[in-house]
Amino acid sequence: LSLALGREEGWLEEACGEGGERISLLRAFHYMSSSSLPPSVPPSRALGSSPHTDWGLFTIILQQRQESTGEEEGDEEEGGLQFRGRPQGARVGAREEGEEMEWVRVPWVAETLIVNCGDFLAMLSERLVAEGKARAGRGREEGREGGTEKERRPFHSPVHRVTLSPSRDRTSLVFFFYPSYDAPMPATGREGLREERREVGRGGKGHKYNTLRGESEETRGEGGEASPLTFGEHLARKWAGVKSS
Numbered sequence: 001l002s003l004a005l006g007r008e009e010g011w012l013e014e015a016c017g018e019g020g021e022r023i024s025l026l027r028a029f030h031y032m033s034s035s036s037l038p039p040s041v042p043p044s045r046a047l048g049s050s051p052h053t054d055w056g057l058f059t060i061i062l063q064q065r066q067e068s069t070g071e072e073e074g075d076e077e078e079g080g081l082q083f084r085g086r087p088q089g090a091r092v093g094a095r096e097e098g099e100e101m102e103w104v105r106v107p108w109v110a111e112t113l114i115v116n117c118g119d120f121l122a123m124l125s126e127r128l129v130a131e132g133k134a135r136a137g138r139g140r141e142e143g144r145e146g147g148t149e150k151e152r153r154p155f156h157s158p159v160h161r162v163t164l165s166p167s168r169d170r171t172s173l174v175f176f177f178y179p180s181y182d183a184p185m186p187a188t189g190r191e192g193l194r195e196e197r198r199e200v201g202r203g204g205k206g207h208k209y210n211t212l213r214g215e216s217e218e219t220r221g222e223g224g225e226a227s228p229l230t231f232g233e234h235l236a237r238k239w240a241g242v243k244s245s
């Protein structure tokens with residue numbers, strides 16, 4: 001990951017600080033089928049997991065096979081993990097423009113783990129890309145040749161959710177890898193808003209999606225200066241706002 005961010009090996013270990021393993025979590029989820037819920041639960045409350053981004057560095061998911069193997073039509077169950085993205089074959093660049101976003105199912109693939117980028121990694125990577133662009137701009141101003149730096153695209157932490165299948169329950173094992181409690185939140189600025197960030201920004205307190213970023217960015221000053229809160233402090237605030245039902 002450090003190399004993919006354009007840094008030397010081991011760089012992330014330093015950026016994340018020590019002790020992330022002490023607040024990282026492995027959770028086992030069991031989602032009931034919607035038909036097994038008591039009739040008193042209205043369909044609007046029959047949620048697996050509401051739309052959110054993961055807040056840490058990255059998440060590793062082992063999901064249970066949910067669809068049946070039969071060939072008959074309609075055999076495939078709805079429900080399971082879905083992310084907000086561009087459907088396969090959509091126009092390149094559509095996501096950046098906030099168009100054509102839809103819920104895309106994450107299929108079960110044998111002996112495969114799903115690795116999801118979290119907000120902390122996305123913000124760290126946006127900061128590095130912005131710094132790279134600024135360096136290249138300065139280089140051009142000073143008349144240096146094209147610059148040696150390759151232009152990179154930042155990592156993206158996708159909005160995702162879990163929906164319930166009408167007839168099958170589902171189990172997943174989810175490992176949330178977090179940076180250290182004391183890791184400073186990366187300052188990213190507000191440029192390059194993507195669809196979900198715009199929607200997060202739009203709703204004030206009633207955020208449409210549950211992400212780390214909306215709030216961490218709200219705590220910034222006008223100039224986008226570093227948030228005074230650490231990752232762990234943000235996390236604690238987020239958890240305090242999670243309601244059990």
Ligand SMILES: O=C(O)CCC(=O)C(=O)O
Pocket residue numbers: 029049054061063081160161162172174
């Ligand atoms: O159960 C899953 O597959 C993912 C759950 C999830 O997205 C989460 O807990 O953050």
Ligand SMILES: [Fe+2]
Pocket residue numbers: 052053054059160
């Ligand atoms: Fe998640």
